[in-house]
Amino acid sequence: MTKVIKNGTIVTADLTYKADVLIDSGKIIEIGPNLKGDEEIDATGCYVMPGGIDPHTHLEMPFMGTYSSDDFESGTRAALAGGTTMVVDFALPAPGEGLLEALKRWDNKSTRAHCDYSFHMAITWWSEQVFNEMKQVTERGINTFKHFMAYKGALMVNDDELYSSFKRCAELGAIPLVHAENGDVVAELSAKLLADGNNGPEGHAYSRPPQVEGEATNRAIMIADMAGVPLYVVHTSCEESHEAIRRAKMQGKRVWGEPLIQHLTLDESEYFDKDWDHAARRVMSPPFRNKQHQDSLWAGLASGSLSVVATDHCAFSTEQKRYGVGDFTKIPNGTGGLEDRMPMLWTYGVETGRITMNEFVAVTSTNIAKILNVYPKKGAVLVGADADLVVWDPEATKTISAETQQSAIDYNVFEGKEVKGLPRYTLSRGVVAWADGKIQTPEGHGEFVARDPGMPVTKALSTWKELTAPRPVERSGIPATGV
Numbered sequence: 001m002t003k004v005i006k007n008g009t010i011v012t013a014d015l016t017y018k019a020d021v022l023i024d025s026g027k028i029i030e031i032g033p034n035l036k037g038d039e040e041i042d043a044t045g046c047y048v049m050p051g052g053i054d055p056h057t058h059l060e061m062p063f064m065g066t067y068s069s070d071d072f073e074s075g076t077r078a079a080l081a082g083g084t085t086m087v088v089d090f091a092l093p094a095p096g097e098g099l100l101e102a103l104k105r106w107d108n109k110s111t112r113a114h115c116d117y118s119f120h121m122a123i124t125w126w127s128e129q130v131f132n133e134m135k136q137v138t139e140r141g142i143n144t145f146k147h148f149m150a151y152k153g154a155l156m157v158n159d160d161e162l163y164s165s166f167k168r169c170a171e172l173g174a175i176p177l178v179h180a181e182n183g184d185v186v187a188e189l190s191a192k193l194l195a196d197g198n199n200g201p202e203g204h205a206y207s208r209p210p211q212v213e214g215e216a217t218n219r220a221i222m223i224a225d226m227a228g229v230p231l232y233v234v235h236t237s238c239e240e241s242h243e244a245i246r247r248a249k250m251q252g253k254r255v256w257g258e259p260l261i262q263h264l265t266l267d268e269s270e271y272f273d274k275d276w277d278h279a280a281r282r283v284m285s286p287p288f289r290n291k292q293h294q295d296s297l298w299a300g301l302a303s304g305s306l307s308v309v310a311t312d313h314c315a316f317s318t319e320q321k322r323y324g325v326g327d328f329t330k331i332p333n334g335t336g337g338l339e340d341r342m343p344m345l346w347t348y349g350v351e352t353g354r355i356t357m358n359e360f361v362a363v364t365s366t367n368i369a370k371i372l373n374v375y376p377k378k379g380a381v382l383v384g385a386d387a388d389l390v391v392w393d394p395e396a397t398k399t400i401s402a403e404t405q406q407s408a409i410d411y412n413v414f415e416g417k418e419v420k421g422l423p424r425y426t427l428s429r430g431v432v433a434w435a436d437g438k439i440q441t442p443e444g445h446g447e448f449v450a451r452d453p454g455m456p457v458t459k460a461l462s463t464w465k466e467l468t469a470p471r472p473v474e475r476s477g478i479p480a481t482g483v
């Protein structure tokens with residue numbers, strides 16, 4: 001049974017053109033005018049784009065004394081409803097737990113996914129066991145390792161552990177990711193705020209100023225350079241961090257920055273002069289920033305110094321947020337966004353002219369697929385690619401509301417925002433997964449997407465001599481240019 005998407009305009013990271021898309025057995029088999037198929041999907045007035053890839057989610061994650069409330073079932077439902085066809089979640093070993101042990105738990109949880117998914121592996125402690133298991137993890141198709149420079153006393157790793165793990169990533173051809181905040185300084189500031197009686201949610205924002213993020217980003221970049229490995233900085237929220245990434249890129253280092261849709265569109269006023277629940281629901285790390293930081297992030301997307309837009313979807317109910325009444329350090333950190341990332345970015349980015357449609361595709365899908373080494377299986381409208389597609393109606397509107405969302409929690413940080421630009425259909429490997437305001441794929445439709453490591457990088461690539469010498473572009477998760 002073939003399927004054809006008719007009368008749409010294809011939008012990719014670099015082209016916009018009118019053509020039909022023919023699909024068979026989950027793959028795109030032809031692109032061109034006047035195609036015929038057994039089944040027709042009407043894309044009149046719509047753009048046909050690669051489905052979104054969210055490179056940063058935490059589904060059913062044990063964290064701060066509880067579990068994030070969206071699991072692979074509700075989380076992937078939310079993803080598809082918003083035009084996202086693949087999520088990359090963080091397998092999180094408890095400190096002392098083996099990586100493969102943690103991976104088993106994530107394998108079990110993810111069997112309920114409605115769309116495709118992959119994993120990053122977190123390095124939450126360091127030992128010979130972790131060193132050895134990193135290789136087995138890459139053999140399982142996980143080519144990215146996440147490090148928390150914050151959450152002191154819980155998930156945080158120190159610089160010696162970072163350096164060792166980064167060197168191991170270099171040997172394996174894997175890419176290290178960092179949550180870049182100086183956890184020692186955050187702990188000091190938090191203790192001082194609490195001692196002075198500042199225990200409300202706004203204390204969370206005061207305890208994590210942009211400097212703690214800028215310092216840690218720069219430190220991680222330098223450590224990665226010494227280890228000879230590229231670096232992916234998750235949830236880049238401020239100019240200080242963006243500046244460090246820009247500088248590194250100009251020096252020829254392969255460093256990627258990932259702003260979140262929340263930081264692009266919500267600012268620090270969400271924490272001040274608001275009722276406790278309102279502010280606590282928006283407590284996440286890093287916190288929301290002021291307008292100047294937001295402008296910096298938008299400029300980074302337009303100029304290419306920032307590469308992708310994610311959500312860090314880590315949703316906690318109001319009841320869970322209330323664990324922190326009387327002590328902001330106990331408010332579970334995290335916000336949702338999976339369903340809203342693409343419509344919010346379209347509305348506040350494309351509709352306003354801050355980014356182009358092609359840049360929208362690049363930062364929500366194609367760049368991510370390239371960095372994570374799943375391009376062009378994912379992130380592409382090309383013959384042979386998976387038919388993970390979104391038929392995007394640029395005229396469709398809605399008001400975001402917790403009442404109508406897929407997420408399992410009882411509020412939405414974007415409540416009341418009007419968006420213009422929504423998926424009419426979302427297709428997952430050729431199957432219509434979202435249509436008529438409903439999920440169409442069953443639980444378990446989602447498959448694990450294995451990602452090969454790139455070429456091992458065993459020495460620093462950022463000296464002028466090496467940069468200027470001709471070198472081949474290898475098949476790699478470490479693209480030489482372009483992202």
Ligand code: URP
Nearest residue numbers: 179284285312314333334
């Ligand atoms: O506040 C956040 N970002 N929660 C999720 C865990 C993390 O730090 O990414």
Ligand code: ZN
Nearest residue numbers: 179234235285
């Ligand atoms: Zn983080």
Ligand code: ZN
Nearest residue numbers: 056058312314
């Ligand atoms: Zn995260």
Ligand code: ZN
Nearest residue numbers: 073077442443
């Ligand atoms: Zn379901």
